[in-house]
Amino acid sequence: MTDSGAGGSGDTKDTEPLEPPSPRAPADSPVPGADTPTREFGFPPGAAGSAPATAASDIDGVRFDDGLNNGLSGGLLGGVRAPSVPDVPSPISARYLFPTEKYRGEWRRHWVHLMPWYVVGTLATFIMGLISGMLTKSGVxxxxxxxxxxxxxxxxxxxxxxxxxxxxxxxILTNKRIMLIQGVITRSVAMMPLGRVTDMKYSQTPMGRMLNYGEFIIESAGQDQALRNVPHLPNPNELYLQMCEEMYEPEAVDEREAEPEEDLIPEGEPAPKSAGA
Known part of the structure; x- marks a missing residue:
């Protein structure tokens, strides 16, 4: 077959008829509005695109509540971790607990409680050095x-x-009472049952919010209160919530304490071997 160009030239070209397009393969997903569910694809076991299995050694000892117990503090200085609560009472507080009550934790006052005495020691050292130098030069x-x-x-x-x-x-906090132990030689032990606490609040100054400490004010039904103002307690928000839960939801606290640690190892994975195995 011959054809003349648009410009009238006598060049000839051979042309072939175009083949009709092949029909499109049916799509995997159904058309919108169809009742057929969409097809789900998964990686076969051992395929290159499958998600890597979590190693047992990487999650050994990890608990879901680590972020709650050791999470970031509530102060303005983000990144300051709250001190962990010991699982057993120290020898200082164990002697004041009776066997039937459940120990919940104990806390020392924040280190800012010692700030005035740090200043006194520093000034005393500076003044002593100044006076000693003056006395040495005067020749007394x-x-x-x-x-x-x-x-x-x-x-x-x-x-x-x-x-x-x-x-x-x-x-000290237990499931029945709160206590404040003070003194080295002369000991003072103040106690208040949780059932008699009628009002409780804590306050934080701007410095307290930055360093994460506060003062607790506890009211009870009695007029003569042995335990009312407790200043410079660390992590006041966490302690406040723990005390409120102990007063109003003691069953939930006991149930959480009795729960075993969740197993994070996927099914089918072998259990990690101990070091001595």
């Missing part, structure tokens, strides 16, 4: 210098005593 006898050093040591000893007193203090 060693008696005044000895008295200055002795006063400085007494102040540091008093500051150390306050640090020891802070370490021995405990705020």
């Amino acid at each position: 006898d060693n008696t005044a210098l000895s008295v200055t050093v002795l006063v400085w040591l007494l102040i540091l000893g008093f500051v150390g005593w306050k640090i020891l007193d802070w370490y021995m203090d405990r705020f």
Whole structure:
């Protein structure tokens, strides 16, 4: 077959008839509105696109509630982790618990409670060094210098005593009561049953929000209260929620404490072997 170009040239070209397009293969998914469910695709076992199985060693010891117990603190300084609550009472508080009550936790006061004594010790050291230098240059006898050093040591000893007193203090929560233990030689144990608590709140100053501490104010039905104001307690929001749950939902706390740890190893995976196996 010959054909002349559009410009009138005498060139000839051979042309072939075009083949009709092949029909489109039916789609896997049904048309909109059809009753046939969509087809689901899955990776075959061992395929390259399948999701990797979680190694048992990577999740060993991981619990779902780690983020609650050791999560970020509620203060303005994000990233400061809350101190973990011990599972068993310390020897300092164990002697004041009777066998039938359930231990929930104990807390020391926040380190900001010692800030005034840190300042006293630092100023005493600075002043002692200044006075000692002046006495040495003036050429006075060693008696005044000895008295200055002795006063400085007494102040540091008093500051150390306050640090020891802070370490021995405990705020204790059980399923029946709250306690505040104070003192090193002369001990003071204040107690209030949870059933008699009529009102409870905590307050935080701007510094308390930054450093995550607060003051608890606890009211009871009695007029003469042995435990009312407890300042400088760490993690006040978490402690407040824990105390409220202990007062209003004790069954939920007991049920959560009795739950075993959830098994995170997928079915069909072998259990991790111990180190001694």
